[in-house]
Amino acid sequence: MNKSVAIIGVPSDYGQTRRGVDMGPSAIRYAGVIERLEALGYTVKDEGDIRVEKTPIKKEQNEKLLNLDEVVEVCSKLAQKVEDAVNEEYIPLVLGGDHSIAIGTLAGLKKYKNLGVIWFDAHADINTPESTPSGNIHGMPLAVSLGLGHERLTSIHHDGPKVKAENIIIIGARSVDEGERELIKEKNIKVYTMHEVDRLGMTAVMEDALRYLQERGVDGVHLSLDLDGLDPLYTPGVGTPVAGGITYRESHLAMEMLQEANVLTSVEFVEVNPILDEKNKTANVAVALIGSLFGETLV
Template structure:
């Protein structure tokens, strides 16, 4: 991975779900010192500021139950354009969220530049819902499905092509809350998933070793999409959909360190930091600490 030059893109998106505050995630991560942390490791960092997000839509479109579909799609198009531009310049795109619906735009912008983009989805949830399977209509539960070309046309066609990724190029890590429709899709598509059961049983070292070797064989770049709710709420309380029994802070550092050693990550996003639900900006600080490990920070 070429991380000599890192371009930070903030996406203050809170329209993919119902809890206010996650739009302040990028600001909280910046306040926690992300630029200074990465520069201290030796990287050149440029902060491109924030993608503009439209307003919440008062009416849900009659042909779908998807909330704020138009505004989410417009922001996704803008983000995809910016991310693609960053990759074209040979820089590493680091996207700060915002809710997880932003991954639709990030992956759309990255995948244009790879024949076989791999994705590590570090998350308590699968985010593989569609309008038909979603209990809520919240788009932050759909970005992985949309990137596979499954779901509403408006979301699957961001950047004018689909699918962005193949199911065999995905590894989900940390899953512990899956809806019925998501479980069926995982089985049908053969998506590789390491639930908390596997992490507990095998240990994080074995899980990451397997995931890395699996993706190295079949991909020409790997995007890391890290939802802070993948971690246990005791370590990352400031998230909109916390699920008990998550990945520990230390296990997450180990995972990031192993990804850095493997040199396979070519783009990344850190999402679902909600400072309103947080304790003294703890979750944003955790996000920045994990970025430190991902980008080569060492204790000795």
Template sequence: MNRNVTMIGVPMDLGQNRRGVDMGPSAIRYAGVLERIRTLGYNIEDKGDIQVKKETLGNENIHNLSNLDPVTETNKSLARTVSSINKEGHFPLILGGDHSIAIGTIAGMSGYFDNLGVIWYDAHGDLNTADTSPSGNIHGMPLAVSLGLGHPTLTTINGDFPKIKPENVIIIGARELDEGEKDYIRQSGMNVYTMHEIDRLGMSEVMHQSINYLKDRCDGVHLSLDLDGLDPHDAPGVGTPVLGGLTYRESHLAMEMLAEAKMVTSAEFVEVNPILDEKNKTAEVAVALMGSLFGEKLK
């Protein structure tokens, strides 16, 4: 993996309706992310936080899209920042914030790869659009937006084209999907490892299949890890917890196998909410998983 890492925080809490996730980047920093990655021999620079402009924030819900304008502006800024990190030849490491920030991260990465792959490590599909979303919360839409589905204000960030292809996406850990998302998955043939498949196959086999699939078709891989992909017992500080999730140890194995594959070209860790957490446990889990992703080993 690239030894030069640039870290950016995105204190976004507008993609959903539970306050507190905007403090996620601070909680992750407090949990020692810089020291952890530096100890592994990386040159990591913390460039601070993207400004989240809330001046236009009201109770607007445009076309069943809550806070559309500020979410769009923040993701435009993030896309420009990620693009500049790529130009410098560094690895972008993004700290969330709610999962709507993936719109900007993937948009910023998309200009540098012909076939960008995405590993979506999450309890949810985040494949809703304004037409299918039960809530209108944009943090349930970033994967759809990146695929070119949804409101043009969002899908045209950093260019009017789909940023990724459905055949280059793998969802791992899904256990709560809305009906519209299920329909899209069936129609597109997207690779999804639900908890059912993970229980049957085991995490080692799931990651083995995922890595072999992506390495043969993608020239870069973005990891988008939502902490609610883990079981709430291991990661309680998230806004939309779902029981029966991935274990702490399964998640470490997944990160360790990605590190061995040397295929991840950018990563984001999102949905850490300190208000809902227990003594910063979820932020500490996030940092520990980053350690494994960047090659940390016991021996």
């Protein structure tokens, strides 16, 4: 694994309506992410936080695409930061912020022509403006990255889809909207719901997922980890918690197996909301998982 990491903070909460997730990057830094990586022998370049303008909530806006202007601006800035990090041969480690920022992260990974994506999340995040029940863009990043949705989102940084449907793997899903189910079936997207995780075990899920991406000849793998992928018992500080999630140990096992596979080329951790948290517990879990992902072992 590349031993140079560029940390990019994205203090944006425009992809949803619960305030506080914009403080996620600060909480993760406070939990010691830089020190953890440096102790593992990584060269860490902290790029700081992308400047996110705070604007008043608009009284009149598209209810199917809330805060569209702000999300486009944030993701456009992020895409350029991610592309620069990749070109300078750093692993981008993006700290959110809500999950709408993944639109920018994936747009910035255009160096990889056959990118694989592992989406560790309680939700599928593959709604479109036609299917969304909320209008929150943090429920749309996978659809946007497939080229589905508003043109201002799908054209961020460069035109066209940012990832192929057959190169996406969703792990830990347990709250999927009806429109998302239809799109997942239509695009034949690989999903391991909590049913599969419970039935097969995390070891088998990760072995199968890694084999699946290898068979497709991906030239890079991006991990997008939403902290609500874990059970809220372990990560209470998230905006959309869903009971019955992945355990703390299962999550570490998944990260350890990704590290052993030596395939990751970019990473993002999102949806840490300190306002909803308990003594920074969720950010501490995020940093512990980052430790496992980057090679930390028990002995």
